[in-house]
Amino acid sequence: MGRWEPEARERLMVAALDLFGEQGYENTGVAQIAERAGLTKSTFFRHFRDKREVLFGGQDELVSLIAAGIEGTPASAGALKAVERALVAIGVTFTDSRRANGPRRLAVIAANAELRERDALKMAGFSGVIKDGLLLRGVPEIEAAVVAELGVLALRIAYGRWLEAGGDFADVARPALEEVAAAAAALEGAE
Amino acid sequence: MGRWEPEARERLMVAALDLFGEQGYENTGVAQIAERAGLTKSTFFRHFRDKREVLFGGQDELVSLIAAGIEGTPASAGALKAVERALVAIGVTFTDSRRANGPRRLAVIAANAELRERDALKMAGFSGVIKDGLLLRGVPEIEAAVVAELGVLALRIAYGRWLEAGGDFADVARPALEEVAAAAAALEGAE
DNA sequence: ACGGTTGATGAGACCAAGTCCCATCACTCT
DNA sequence: AGAGTGATGGGACTTGGTCTCATCAACCGT
Structure with missing residues (x-):
């Protein structure tokens, strides 16, 4: 059969x-x-x-889209703008069928340490591509690392909201990134 | 025997x-x-x-130290200050013998995907304790998440420098966090 | 000194993940 | 029809990880 x-x-x-x-x-x-x-x-x-x-397929595609999104951003734009383009770029993979399975998938991952490990590595992979892409644009090391982490955080937040609300992923990704960036910019010094 | x-x-x-x-x-x-x-x-x-x-022992201790470091910070201090205290608090576990094995350990981890997964989860665990500790202090959700990610980034940077230079961990952790925070605060908007 | 208790270890059966190799079947092209 | 191709089936095999039971050294009370 x-x-x-x-x-x-x-x-x-x-x-x-x-x-x-x-x-x-x-x-x-x-x-x-x-x-x-x-x-x-x-x-x-x-x-x-x-x-x-079997629960994490398609990561390679996302990585490629992120890299392309950053590379395709005009050199004059800042690092945050490049990350925004990357987040918008991956939106094409967020289809309705993926959204339908999303909550079940998240629940399964949350319930198992082995799967959380893989998920964490996946996120670290995203962070790595973003950082590498920014370094290629001449962004300084620390700033590239910071923006990469903030970008992944925005991605996670946006994904959660998209699962709830649906619609175009770019419409949740952009505000999420802005909120994260605003929170970062508002930090007081540590001394 | x-x-x-x-x-x-x-x-x-x-x-x-x-x-x-x-x-x-x-x-x-x-x-x-x-x-x-x-x-x-x-x-x-x-x-x-x-x-x-066998390569990641002692994580529980670090998590406890981080949580205690944040909880022990005066309520009047900002989120970044609490994270700084957490990074300083874990310094007691960074002994000379750990430093001696550090580079070999990092090399082994870098060479294997399975180990990178575990490492990524470990970092996510740190981020989680920091975020939870900040939420308990009344820090808003997004800010807590941002500061937690930046704190873990600073931790990674500081660890690398400490392996190279040695000395007191707090003396590398504080500058690392300040650099990261400064880079975050200097970001231009994404629009 | 003696026997019982405790706690870490040894030993081995057992299951499932993951690898390897080879046979098989459906489909295609000539 | 016959050969080639590519995905699949099937089974042996290795190893991570669990479980259970026996063993042995140290401790403790009498």
């Missing part, structure tokens, strides 16, 4: 999310996920490097 | 770092680490929840 059925990857992701939600991430075996998708363990690991990645 | 020898945990950490450096993290088995320490696999997992944690 199921052999050569299209979208094996999609089927695996759906099956995994369903099972994780029903019985928890740790109580769900890879073989079980594959079975529900009409496939086998071998095929699962052909599509995903490990069990976690 | 080696039964009841003191500091089994220490011996395991040293053996692990040695073996990871010699032959890589992935080519080193838990049984091998335990053997070099004169112990067994069972005992290894009694001291560390998993293979990675």
Whole structure:
């Protein structure tokens, strides 16, 4: 059965999310996920490097979009503007179907330390691309690191709001970044 | 042999770092680490929840110190000042022996995705305690998140400099936080 | 000195994640 | 039809991680 059925990857992701939600991430075996998708363990690991990645697919695409968004920003613009363009750029991947699964996905990740690890690394990856992109534009080291962290924070905030409210991701990303930047600029000195 | 020898945990950490450096993290088995320490696999997992944690011990202590550092800051002080106190507070754990192993440890972590994941989660954990501590002080949500991220960034920067230069951790942590805060305050708007 | 208790360890069975290798089947092209 | 291609099935194998039970040294009270 199921052999050569299209979208094996999609089927695996759906099956995994369903099972994780029903019985928890740790109580769900890879073989079980594959079975529900009409496939086998071998095929699962052909599509995903490990069990976690079935929940974190598409990161490479986001990284590319972020890098492109920064690189495509006029050299005259500031670092924050470049990050804003990056956040807007990734909006194209935030589709309705992703939004539908978002809350379940977040709940599963929040309930498991192994998945939180992967999520943290994913965010660190975003931060890294942003920082590297800014360094290429000549932004000083510390400023690049600061803006990268603030950008990722804005991304997380915007993602949460987008899951709740829907609509165009850019419409939540821009205000989120502005709020974060405003909070940063308003800080009093530490001495 | 080696039964009841003191500091089994220490011996395991040293053996692990040695073996990871010699032959890589992935080519080193838990049984091998335990053997070099004169112990067994069972005992290894009694001291560390998993293979990675042998490189990340002491996080709980840091988290406690951070929380205490923030809580012990006068309510009149700003968020940045509380974070500064937290960074100074963790300085007591940065001993000479830790500094001696630091570079090797960083190299091993950098070379392995699994370990980078754990490291990223560790940093996210720090960020979380800081943020929670600031929220308890009445700092607004966004500002707390911003300052927490900046604090962790300063922590990473300070740790790198401390590994190079040595001395009192507080003497590198304070300037690092000031630089980060200054870079954040100097940002131009995103519009 | 003796026996019981405690606490860390040893030993081994066991499960699941992840790797490898090879056979198989559907589809395509010539 | 026959060969090639690419995704899949299947099973052996390694290793991280869990669990249970036995063991042994130190301590403690009588």
